[in-house]
Amino acid sequence: MKKILVFDTTLRDGEQSPGVALNVHEKLEIARQLARLNVDIIEAGFPIASPGDAEAVKAVAREIKGPAICALARAKEKDIEVAWESIRYAETPIIHTFIATSDIHLKHKLRLSREQALEQAVWAVKKAKSFTPYVEFSAEDATRSSWEYLAQVYSAVIEAGATTINIPDTVGYITPLEMKELIEYLLKNVKGIEKTTISVHCHNDLGLAVANSLLAIQGGATQVECTINGIGERAGNAALEEIVMALHVRGEFFQAQTDINYQEIYRTSRLVSQLTGMLVQPNKAVVGDNAFAHESGIHQDGVLKERLTYEIMDARLIGRQEKVLVLGKHSGRHAFAKKLEELGYHLSEEELNKAFARFKQLADQKKHITEADLETIVSEEITKQEEIYQLDFVHVCSGNNILPTATVRLKAADGQTLEGVATGVGPVDAAYKAISKMLGISPDLVNFTLQSISGGTEALGEVLVRIFGDEKVYVGRGSSQDVVVASVMAYLSAINKMAQEKKLNPQKDYQES
Ligand SMILES: CC(=O)SCCNC(=O)CCNC(=O)[C@H](O)C(C)(C)COP(=O)(O)OP(=O)(O)OC[C@H]1O[C@@H](n2cnc3c(N)ncnc32)[C@H](O)[C@@H]1OP(=O)(O)O
């Protein structure tokens, strides 16, 4: 198997993502994690960009052991000197210098001829080489440059001392097969290439960054430049975790491997997302929330019988939890029964059928079915008994500069009508007090959640409550377009469960004194 070097540029190109700026402390924190991930090279920054960045690169170079530490520099004297000052204390310090080679960049941006750019590239590599034996040269916008001219430039910089030549697809323009052909062409036409590391640096403007990197490896590249979660300039860079896992899962096809510590992949992704503030999309390969989640019944049944039916990677390998079964409208009976078992419910066939039918009804209304929903389904549908108290009437008076007051009327199973009035800190508190006091109980409300089942201001509000009384927790649920009514129904459903086990002492008319 060919060894592929992983050059991580999260702290340099990744930081070029619009809106991202990492301070010294944050860069160090990420660099420590990249070292645990066991990347081969950390590009820590572009020291000429700002004194803060130079300081951060210096801190990374001083502290991090293991990976080589690299700093970026334009083909300019001051850039190269500042880059060297920043990385000189690293175990393996790399200066990465670059100049554009495409006619578009030469004409419009640098205003240099091809000959002048080539001369400047050679000069820059020699300058960097006077500081460190490890010099990488990038021909910016290589994939839109003349291949013949590229070969000339790379041959010249290798002669000048470059130890790595990098082929950046700066604007994400190339396609996978062209990338493979380009690497094969350079392998044939660049003098001295056999003694250098051949690197690629792919951007994701057309969503091809990972595919281009993989095809470059097939063409003969020995290093990939990439970022955690694929962050970077514009649409980002090739995602490290995707390249590494593609090589791992399809090792027999690529005949190439990295030295990445797979166990650290997920943790690194989380850390980078947190510190950069760049959220990972749920369906992102390898590290997205849904990457190992199964919602469809047929898939859930498959993975319950054998994980390999619908998973090509083991989530635990990359430091994630095992497969997640998400219950929703597409789920089937196998996954439903498994989840109930995990919650400690062992239902008969008939009970399971009843609960499953109720679950499907609810799943049609709600996107996410939670464990609390399942508990409620089981307790309401399976262990359901006659309701002892039914809500007949609730009226609340609330607003600002007013003492919230609730009047509640209940109908009891024995035919009695109970009525209570109470005040509270809000309308729900007032209604709950009215009910508890008229029933002569004082349970603790340990949990109250309110959410809308669908969108818009006319949505159904759903309330789930857990009350604690007599050393037991009772769960109740209520839904209504009026959130106060939903809250009262939820409370009453929990109290009915309590009343089925314990005799209550209702007062016919409760009036707060
Ligand atoms: C493809 C890439 O990702 S390259 C890295 C891109 N990253 C960044 O640019 C982030 C950090 N950049 C910065 O902080 C600033 O741009 C600096 C400090 C580098 C330069 O700032 P300024 O001196 O104000 O120049 P500015 O950014 O406006 O313009 C870039 C200058 O560098 C020149 N330049 C660009 N690339 C190179 C290069 N590889 N070698 C030499 N000169 C270059 C441009 O031609 C332009 O020169 P000009 O002023 O003579 O026209």
Ligand SMILES: CC(C)C(=O)C(=O)O
């Ligand atoms: C400096 C080079 C490698 C770069 O970031 C690019 O071309 O995208």
